[in-house]
Amino acid sequence: xxxxxxxxxxxxxxxxxxxxxxxxxxxxxxxxxxxxxxxxxxxxxxxxxxxxxxxxxxxxxxxxxxxxxxxxxxxxxxxxxxxxxxxxxxxxxxxxxxxxxxxxxxxxxxxxxxxxxxxxxxxxxxxxxxxxxxxxxxxxxxxxxxxxxxxxxxxxxxxxxxxxxxxxxxxxxxxxxxxxxxxxxxxxxxxxxxxxxxxxxxxxxxxxxxxxxxxxxxxxxxxxxxxxxxxx
Amino acid sequence: xxxxxxxxxxxxxxxxxxxxxxxxxxxxxxxxxxxxxxxxxxxxxxxxxxxxxxxxxxxxxxxxxxxxxxxxxxxxxxxxxxxxxxxxxxxxxxxxxxxxxxxxxxxxx
Numbered sequence: 001x002x003x004x005x006x007x008x009x010x011x012x013x014x015x016x017x018x019x020x021x022x023x024x025x026x027x028x029x030x031x032x033x034x035x036x037x038x039x040x041x042x043x044x045x046x047x048x049x050x051x052x053x054x055x056x057x058x059x060x061x062x063x064x065x066x067x068x069x070x071x072x073x074x075x076x077x078x079x080x081x082x083x084x085x086x087x088x089x090x091x092x093x094x095x096x097x098x099x100x101x102x103x104x105x106x107x108x109x110x111x112x113x114x115x116x117x118x119x120x121x122x123x124x125x126x127x128x129x130x131x132x133x134x135x136x137x138x139x140x141x142x143x144x145x146x147x148x149x150x151x152x153x154x155x156x157x158x159x160x161x162x163x164x165x166x167x168x169x170x171x172x173x174x175x176x177x178x179x180x181x182x183x184x185x186x187x188x189x190x191x192x193x194x195x196x197x198x199x200x201x202x203x204x205x206x207x208x209x210x211x212x213x214x215x216x217x218x219x220x221x222x223x224x225x226x227x228x229x230x231x232x
Numbered sequence: 233x234x235x236x237x238x239x240x241x242x243x244x245x246x247x248x249x250x251x252x253x254x255x256x257x258x259x260x261x262x263x264x265x266x267x268x269x270x271x272x273x274x275x276x277x278x279x280x281x282x283x284x285x286x287x288x289x290x291x292x293x294x295x296x297x298x299x300x301x302x303x304x305x306x307x308x309x310x311x312x313x314x315x316x317x318x319x320x321x322x323x324x325x326x327x328x329x330x331x332x333x334x335x336x337x338x339x340x341x
Contacts, residue, residue: 021323050247068234077249086278088257092264163334169290170329179280188277192284205292
């Protein structure tokens with residue numbers, strides 16, 4: 001059993017406020033886009049509960065409205081979300097010993113949940129596992145609620161929403177700036193930018209993620225000595 | 233446009249694919265202690281590199297050689313970055329940048 005869950009939610013809530021606002025906003029944008037393609041709020045509820053991966057859900061809108069191709073959808077899901085492999089490797093230690101809630105912590109680890117869990121420690125009187133569970137569950141509930149709100153108000157909107165999907169881009173740019181400012185060692189950021197840009201130029205917009213990930217791993221491996229030093 | 237059954241199958245597949253990417257490292261290393269130092273090193277370096285990858289991902293379809301040459305994106309991102317460095321308010325940066333972008337693509341370019 002997880003101890004003192006209400007206490008953990010109370011402790012976690014302040015840390016999740018930026019994501020609350022961001023996810024409600026992004027979720028509404030997602031809901032508006034989905035409803036614009038004819039998917040009612042219950043479809044949005046379903047995808048946000050069982051997929052819970054913002055970038056893929058945005059990409060998924062076009063998959064759900066074009067020719068039925070399950071294998072292509074699977075490959076897209078793997079490649080768009082392949083970065084989660086990187087997050088999983090980062091959280092191996094933190095999630096060990098979390099018992100019954102471990103599967104949900106892993107299932108719910110989106111970009112935002114990951115960045116909070118790896119940078120925030122709960123107060124001493126709050127159970128660590130309960131805290132991590134609370135952050136994850138709060139984030140997912142914001143995302144679900146935002147999406148459903150967007151799905152409900154989308155059909156009522158009369159202004160042109162063209163370009164609203166830029167919220168996703170702006171969100172990642174902000175996360176990037178935060179990460180850049182949080183660390184003196186900019187090598188991982190520069191390796192990421194360089195490898196991804198090279199990937200787009202060589203493999204094109206649709207196929208670059210996996211080659212870029214491999215290039216990142218190669219760079220991190222080759223320069224391990226220098227990079228590990230910079231981190232200390 | 234897929235049927236309802238096909239849409240449900242697609243959502244199940246998106247869910248499965250996502251779960252695989254999230255669970256795989258834990259399947260390979262059920263005990264964190266048993267993971268080699270190299271994996272721990274990657275765990276430290278990868279988050280920032282992954283965010284960088286995401287940023288490039290958002291810009292992957294910009295055509296620099298055709299009008300408007302990615303200008304709406306460049307201007308909106310400059311607005312996001314400037315505002316965020318100045319005010320450090322995540323929501324404000326995102327909201328303002330999106331409004332700038334929507335204005336640019338709807339009325340200017």
